[in-house]
Amino acid sequence: MADAALFEFLHTEMVAELWAHDPDPSPGGQKTSLSVLKGMGFRVGQALGERLPRETLAFREELDILKFLCKDLWVAVFQKQMDSLRTNHQGTYVLQDNSFPLLVRMASGLQYLEEAPKFLAFTCGLLRGTLSTLGIKSLVTASVAALPACKFQVVIQKA
């Protein structure tokens, strides 16, 4: 029964480690580190999704699955629910967290805006991984206007 704080500490250290280890400080190198974090998040998201009991997986609609991410998954991972979920009903969803725990430790406002993507990459992967286990292919990106609020954009990929 690992305490929630452990995940946060580990995540912070993982971001620091990947950036310290990266010999290439250029935007191209940054991209590699971000994609490594996303990949790790994806595998964890997949595994989390696989551990759900069968009944949970009988969602009626795509929107139910997104609601599940915003409530159950978010509570399990971040001890809070997503603050809002919007959709254009055509496969694009915007999930907004006004106080994203992995950003909260950083200053609020516009300081460190450049650093924020590093702290969102793992979670983008996590969302995509869980969706993948639930049978949905997607692209997930994140954006930050002012810390610690952020938005995750989920675009469903039709086969």
Next chain:
Amino acid sequence: MSRQASRGTESKKMSSELFTLTYGALVTQLCKDYENDEDVNKQLDKMGYNIGVRLIEDFLARSNVGRCHDFRETADVIAKVAFKMYLGITPSITNWSPAGDEFSLILENNPLVDFVELPDNHSSLIYSNLLCGVLRGALEMKRSPDLGPGDMEVLGVSIRKEEAEGMCGSGEERRG
């Protein structure tokens, strides 16, 4: 009513597995980044250390534990309070050295290794080495200010026989 209850259980289960799964992804990534197990072990120790120096503040804020008067008390706090709080387990304390400056912690059920299988080509990998670094970092931050700089050092935290006994850790303390 029952739907609420089952929702809570799912969340709790996912939450407790999140750290284990993330740790597994990290070790997998490090094995890709570094060529040999020794380097992975070192990296895990270093990352653990960085976590430990921050974790100790979180621990002290949440646990209301007072100052430890001797090393035996420290061992008790580590096993019965800290491990319980963060990993939900209570390792047993054994193997005290005659001088009382070294002990071992045995983890019967190490949550880090849930669902984990090490392939044969990683026989030198100390999978849980992060824990050693965490202990080392946390203890180093809280050595007594009364002692001089050379008087107490956490000389080593190591894992022996990980497969058979869970984790063994020992801290060494020298008094001036």
